Amino acid sequence: EPEVTQTPSHQVTQMGQEVILRCVPISNHLYFYWYRQILGQKVEFLVSFYNNEISEKSEIFDDQFSVERPDGSNFTLKIRSTKLEDSAMYFCASEGLTETEAFFGQGTRLTVV
Amino acid sequence: ILNVEQSPQSLHVQEGDSTNFTCSFPSSNFYALHWYRWETAKSPEALFVMTLNGDEKKKGRISATLNTKEGYSYLYIKGSQPEDSATYLCAPLGQAGTALIFGKGTTLSVSS
Numbered sequence: 740e741p742e743v744t745q746t747p748s749h750q751v752t753q754m755g756q757e758v759i760l761r762c763v764p765i766s767n768h769l770y771f772y773w774y775r776q777i778l779g780q781k782v783e784f785l786v787s788f789y790n791n792e793i794s795e796k797s798e799i800f801d802d803q804f805s806v807e808r809p810d811g812s813n814f815t816l817k818i819r820s821t822k823l824e825d826s827a828m829y830f831c832a833s834e835g836l837t838e839t840e841a842f843f844g845q846g847t848r849l850t851v852v
Numbered sequence: 853i854l855n856v857e858q859s860p861q862s863l864h865v866q867e868g869d870s871t872n873f874t875c876s877f878p879s880s881n882f883y884a885l886h887w888y889r890w891e892t893a894k895s896p897e898a899l900f901v902m903t904l905n906g907d908e909k910k911k912g913r914i915s916a917t918l919n920t921k922e923g924y925s926y927l928y929i930k931g932s933q934p935e936d937s938a939t940y941l942c943a944p945l946g947q948a949g950t951a952l953i954f955g956k957g958t959t960l961s962v963s964s
Binding site: 781 | 954
């Protein structure tokens, strides 16, 4: 069964460092998403990506965040200068059409120290 | 981005009880509604995608209905089991190609 894969599963980084979270969506999907969940809080939408550009983003997705699909398979989330409050589980998802279900990866746990 | 409300926020039932919870959204400008289940330490899992008013979908003991005219969807679990314990999220879409924005979810806890 096709699946969304995320790497690494856990990343520890120093405050102020840049991190790149990687996702390999399902190959024929068109829509890509990043979400995060801070421990004990709700799932928060960060950004959606379609046709090689951002289609929507939330207030959380400020200038410190960026997304790329550099090679047509990977979908990356970059945080330029991490803050302690960026510590969370980050989930990538992909979707074929909006009438169909989205598939989520297993998440990357980011810990900023 | 559609506003979405889910109720109750949390629910605790005994094994074997049937239960239901609600996802409310603006009735105008509706395109589709997604239901997901999210178990602790796992990634969200799709349950249903609903598009038509009056839709009823079923997967095992879980079913969902949709009323787009009044702006709500119900999720029902018949004969709850401990493995049903999870947070149930809904995400309505106002148009094709828009992002899945989840409600805060209903957290279900089933005791044996």
